[in-house]
Amino acid sequence: MKNIQPQKSSPLSLDRKAILQRFITLGELTASISHELKNLLISIAGYCDLMEEKLKNKDNIEEDIREIKKASQLAQTIFMELLRFIRGTGQDEKVTQNINDVINEVLLIVRTAKNVTFEKTLDPSIPSFSLNPQKIKQVLINIILNGIHAIGEKQGLITITTGRLGFPFGFFVHIQDTGGGMDQETLKNLFQPFFTTKEKGTGLGLSVCQDIMEEHNGRIVVKSKKGEGSTFTLVFLYEKFKPHRDIIDI
Secondary structure, eight states, rough: OOOOOOOOOOOOHHHHHHHHHHHHHHHHHHHHHHHHHHHHHHHHHHHHHHHHHHHHHTOOOOOHHHHHHHHHHHHHHHHHHHHHHTTTTOOOOOOOEEEHHHHHHHHHHHHTTTTEEEEEOOTTTTOEEEOOHHHHHHHHHHHHHHHHHHTTTSSSSEEEEEEEETTTEEEEEEEESSOOOOHHHHHHTTTTTTOSSSSTTOOOHHHHHHHHHHHTTTTHHHHHHHTOOOOEEEEOOOOOOOOOOOOOOO
């Protein structure tokens, strides 16, 4: 399968492209999350009605209270993660953080599609790494949302796996979906700025993602076949290694 290499950058600066794409991604997230929050609020209201009925009959309501608390805490968590993503716009500083923690935070705000199951296998031995968490979240969210879009209305699976590239080179993140896959023409242009297969797409998403990965001494490698889904691999190399050195066959 052909590995996709970065294409030429757009005349837009990375910061301007990244901010524009963040707002586009935010719009997609808001539409998805609003549906999830609506369901949680309906669930809370339903349990309140049950409690009211049980109180009349002097039944035990402890389980209903636990369910209300659980739904309320989940709604708060989703909202706070979304708020953190919004506030991250324009932040360029890197911090030392573990990629597994970043992935877990992202999953809190993208696991809203009822027809898509998420599975994760995260390698606990991966050390923390100097990264910009907001920008890496943007990369992860963009690729996961693309996977959800590729799956469409049918039942599907998105699998996220992390692992080490072998001491001392770096680590990787696999994001695999069971969507429709891509043909060779799409693969060839995938990172080209303004190239898109979406009706209302801007074509900036993956171009920005590749630029962000290059900022982190890394790259995105894609393997896909029409009708068989896609696998996006984020390769992070430690600073002493060149970003496009063929260290391992991903």
